[in-house]
Amino acid sequence: MTAVHHAGEAGTPPTDVNDPHLTRFDIVKEGLRRDDIEIVTYESQFHGQNSKAEKRVVRNISLLFAIAGLLTLAFLVFYIIWPWQFELGHTMSDYYTPILGITLGLGLLALGFGILAWAKKLLPHELSIQQRHGDPSSDEDRLITGQTMMYVADELGVQRRPLLKGAIALGLAPVGLAAAAPLVGGLIEDPHKGDLPMMYTTGFNPEHNGGKPVRLTREDGSPIRPEDVSTGGQMTVFPGIPHGATNHWADSPTLLIHLRADDAAETRKNADADKNGRNRGSMWGNYVAYSKICTHAGCPASLYEQQTNRLLCPCHQSQFLITDNAQPVFGPATRRLPMLPLTVDEEGFFVAASDFKDTVGPDFWERP
Amino acid sequence: MKRRKVDLADAPVTFAKGVDDRFQAATPLRGLLNKVFPDHWSFLIGEIALFSFIILLLTGTFLTLFFDPSMKEVAYDGSYPALRGTMMSAAFESSLNLSFEVRGGLFMRQMHHWAALLFMASIVVHMARVFFTGAFRKPREINWVIGVLLFLLGFFAGFTGYSLPDDGLSGTGLRIASAIMLTIPVIGTWLSAAVFGGEFPGEFIIGRFYIAHVLIIPGILLALIAAHLGIVFKQKHTQWPGPMRTNENVVGERMFPRYAMKQGGFFMAVFGVVALMAGLFQINPIWLFGPYRASEVSSASQPDFYVMFMDGLVRLMPNWQIYIPIGNGYSIPPMFWPAVVGLGALFTLPMAYPWLEARKLKDKRIHHLLERPRDNPERVGIGMMAFSFWFIATISGANDVIADKFHISLNAMTWAGRIGLVLIPPLAYYISVRICLGLQQHDRQVLAHGVETGIIKRLPNGQFVEVHQPLGPVDEHGHPIPLEYAGWVVPKKMNRLGALAPAVKGFFYPVEKPAEIPVSPAVGGPVKKEEIKSGR
Numbered sequence A: 001m002t003a004v005h006h007a008g009e010a011g012t013p014p015t016d017v018n019d020p021h022l023t024r025f026d027i028v029k030e031g032l033r034r035d036d037i038e039i040v041t042y043e044s045q046f047h048g049q050n051s052k053a054e055k056r057v058v059r060n061i062s063l064l065f066a067i068a069g070l071l072t073l074a075f076l077v078f079y080i081i082w083p084w085q086f087e088l089g090h091t092m093s094d095y096y097t098p099i100l101g102i103t104l105g106l107g108l109l110a111l112g113f114g115i116l117a118w119a120k121k122l123l124p125h126e127l128s129i130q131q132r133h134g135d136p137s138s139d140e141d142r143l144i145t146g147q148t149m150m151y152v153a154d155e156l157g158v159q160r161r162p163l164l165k166g167a168i169a170l171g172l173a174p175v176g177l178a179a180a181a182p183l184v185g186g187l188i189e190d191p192h193k194g195d196l197p198m199m200y201t202t203g204f205n206p207e208h209n210g211g212k213p214v215r216l217t218r219e220d221g222s223p224i225r226p227e228d229v230s231t232g233g234q235m236t237v238f239p240g241i242p243h244g245a246t247n248h249w250a251d252s253p254t255l256l257i258h259l260r261a262d263d264a265a266e267t268r269k270n271a272d273a274d275k276n277g278r279n280r281g282s283m284w285g286n287y288v289a290y291s292k293i294c295t296h297a298g299c300p301a302s303l304y305e306q307q308t309n310r311l312l313c314p315c316h317q318s319q320f321l322i323t324d325n326a327q328p329v330f331g332p333a334t335r336r337l338p339m340l341p342l343t344v345d346e347e348g349f350f351v352a353a354s355d356f357k358d359t360v361g362p363d364f365w366e367r368p
Numbered sequence B: 001m002k003r004r005k006v007d008l009a010d011a012p013v014t015f016a017k018g019v020d021d022r023f024q025a026a027t028p029l030r031g032l033l034n035k036v037f038p039d040h041w042s043f044l045i046g047e048i049a050l051f052s053f054i055i056l057l058l059t060g061t062f063l064t065l066f067f068d069p070s071m072k073e074v075a076y077d078g079s080y081p082a083l084r085g086t087m088m089s090a091a092f093e094s095s096l097n098l099s100f101e102v103r104g105g106l107f108m109r110q111m112h113h114w115a116a117l118l119f120m121a122s123i124v125v126h127m128a129r130v131f132f133t134g135a136f137r138k139p140r141e142i143n144w145v146i147g148v149l150l151f152l153l154g155f156f157a158g159f160t161g162y163s164l165p166d167d168g169l170s171g172t173g174l175r176i177a178s179a180i181m182l183t184i185p186v187i188g189t190w191l192s193a194a195v196f197g198g199e200f201p202g203e204f205i206i207g208r209f210y211i212a213h214v215l216i217i218p219g220i221l222l223a224l225i226a227a228h229l230g231i232v233f234k235q236k237h238t239q240w241p242g243p244m245r246t247n248e249n250v251v252g253e254r255m256f257p258r259y260a261m262k263q264g265g266f267f268m269a270v271f272g273v274v275a276l277m278a279g280l281f282q283i284n285p286i287w288l289f290g291p292y293r294a295s296e297v298s299s300a301s302q303p304d305f306y307v308m309f310m311d312g313l314v315r316l317m318p319n320w321q322i323y324i325p326i327g328n329g330y331s332i333p334p335m336f337w338p339a340v341v342g343l344g345a346l347f348t349l350p351m352a353y354p355w356l357e358a359r360k361l362k363d364k365r366i367h368h369l370l371e372r373p374r375d376n377p378e379r380v381g382i383g384m385m386a387f388s389f390w391f392i393a394t395i396s397g398a399n400d401v402i403a404d405k406f407h408i409s410l411n412a413m414t415w416a417g418r419i420g421l422v423l424i425p426p427l428a429y430y431i432s433v434r435i436c437l438g439l440q441q442h443d444r445q446v447l448a449h450g451v452e453t454g455i456i457k458r459l460p461n462g463q464f465v466e467v468h469q470p471l472g473p474v475d476e477h478g479h480p481i482p483l484e485y486a487g488w489v490v491p492k493k494m495n496r497l498g499a500l501a502p503a504v505k506g507f508f509y510p511v512e513k514p515a516e517i518p519v520s521p522a523v524g525g526p527v528k529k530e531e532i533k534s535g536r
Helices: A024-034 A052-081 A092-122 A139-156 A162-187 A261-272 B008-023 B026-034 B041-064 B090-100 B105-132 B141-163 B168-182 B188-196 B205-235 B255-280 B305-316 B336-361 B377-396 B399-405 B410-449
Strands: A037-043 A125-131 A234-239 A254-258 A287-291 A303-305 A310-312 A319-321 A327-330 A342-344 A350-352 B073-075 B087-089 B249-254 B322-324 B330-332 B451-458 B464-469
Touching (some): A024 A037, A052 A092, A092 B255, A287 A342, B041 B205, B041 B255, B087 B090, B090 B105, B105 B305, B105 B377, B141 B305, B141 B336, B168 B188, B168 B305, B188 B205, B249 B255, B305 B336, B305 B410, B377 B399, B377 B410, B399 B410
Antiparallel strands (some): A125 B249, A342 A350, B073 B087
16 A cells, blocks of 8 residues: 655744854755655765775766777867768778767767766765645635636726727728738739649740740750660650750650550550540650659659569659550559650651640549 | 956856846846756657757758659669659759769658658657656647647658659659548649649659758747647756655756756767768668659569558548539549548547546546556556557558468458457457456555565465565564555555665676675564655
8 A cells, every 4th residue: 555645834834044053954854845746765875985885886977987088088189080072982081970970969968977877876865755736726716816817807898889899890800910921922823814824834835946846855955766775675864945945844754755666556546545635645656755753752753664664753652554555554543644745746756736635633622 | 558457257148147147047047057857768759759850950951961852754874873864853864963973962861761660659658658647638738739749740751752753662652642631522622723723643742842841840849849848948847756745746857967967868879879870770761762753663662651540541431432423423432431530530529638638537637647557457458549540550561561471362461450449449348447457456455455475375274475575664563554645656565665675787797795794584574665766
């Protein structure tokens, strides 16, 4: 059974702290009494002062502090003298960060353990009991405070002055709104504004190229001929417009795939059988181009598995079947990857016959 | 003029008098020095979170001195040859410079990242401690709510910080964040356009995340942490039941000097561990990921661990899209459910738990004594259900890596996660409730019959019985008088009763001579009963 100890003013009589015979600990105990604390056990961890055991503990703690000092000093020295600037290959500077970590880390650990040892091994063990006094305020106090607050409301007199009520609502609400307006108003951008709304167009829209079809280019902006992509190969292409390969056109990266003949035939059959007809005639020869931006969360669906003709998105493992209009066949994606209508211009370079006909990128509420 | 003699020895006294004259500090200071704190190892987990937060503030301030939160395109011309000449944002360039051109900058960056992971991990473990021991019960419900908010803010602090370097991984994370915003019905495109200042990625997001990461979120975190600790201070810490401990007192040691010293030592130890990790374990090597490009991502792109559960849920979600055939047609993408509804529920439902449990148990009492998990099996069951759900979701956030390393089919991993998410949590509930009930029963059995001694006796009629050592008094037949369960550890081994020698202490060699084994006391004989100290 647990014993209940009643400490505090009710238990022991107060001590006269001005009594010259009192030890310092007596005065501390009087303070504890006033804070409703009772020390149940308070004992040294050693037998007698300057015992052998105590000396050993003191030595160990001093040693820990000395190690802490040495290691942090080593940290400073290495911080200053060790070569730190990155160089190619296996060099001394490779060890800069590990050395900083080891010296500072172990130094701080030694300091921490030193302090912990001091507290745990050297200081007297004590067991104290403090009363919580977690009782709620008295009913009387609650009543008084409640009435005081009600009286404040009375003083304001909103209850009996209905005009003020209306005035507060009408007069002060706009002040609050005015505070919020610049933040909200400044941030709002219409995602559907302009002739080329951002959600539905990409860099392959001819409007970005003065009305001419946009070339497919490599990252460095060079155009691509059909023979540049080997059979079974694939290439990431970008719109051939200024900054076409930068993040400014983050929804435009496209995967150009040169299919083997039999795969190409199947792909063409499926594209021509497309229900809404958007993919019909979008292939060029054995080449097909799909948006690289996953319709699930917008990562680049860039892992091309040649054997199964699947595209896999490394973020959430949606898988798209290239030979069937890039329909999703596994994972969380619901919508196929849009196909870019391909053709070749008079100079023999790939161009986009038009922009993507499906909406590129992750799905959203108002996508038609 | 005669100068007054200044006695240096009196200076502290004079100073203290002056302070008290002005601030009346003596009485409250005495209360502070004398405040009693209960002690248990499990109370230290929250401290780790606090100390990591301090480390985060220190290292984060250092990082701001060198970081340029700008998305302006620049050509890299630093000392890392592989990226020289590459176009990248100024944010990524300055992050590279922090790692390569600033003396000790990489160390600070890694310390910041490790401290952030430790911060989140210790919050999770601290929350589990508070949950499973019932420390959230009245009067501490508000502090539980603040704790959940701290986790939420930590989550967003982590995500915004993860996005700042603008490397390949963080850009991909931002891309997914934008896609998550897009899934919200009606306002999705507007929200994403407002946050990114137009189409993803725009030119503002790094600057906006920067101010959120270094001012807004840490400001709120700091205020909430102050409130969290203030409430703990005001309400006094909970304690385990045990000898002398009641609902009306705190049994422990005074804050000064021993308790405060232990805190200080522990802080230094945590600091040391973070420094060791920062020095020895590479984290977020952004120079390997390269700058963010919309067309590039590496496989095995995982977020930090505390976001992985969400990534896992998004991976496991079947492709169930809701189409609304009105006008041009509207749709709710499947990612809306795990990423918006799921995350919302995950952060709001736990806040309501203290009141839900109190309502179910019709419990309006004040609780300052903790409850052993086994004494509330349903709570443990619910907690284990939530934990197993979280665990499967987190594992699934890395299912491609697991599939790769263990040569498992990726699709099989996804299906295992989907099925596991439905089956494992109820199973975890059932198993943990049964374990709790079993432990309860064993406690009661020992209290009623005593500790098993391992001594088998043969009775004259040939029957074999095991001798039990009673914990308390016995009746006239030598049978133990059943004891009441006090909510605390029941000794179940002979040496815990002092009836056997304690286990020999020492790691490599015994630091004390093994005590002589006392003769087993006869059944019903006088029992030397020792105060229960173990289990703390």
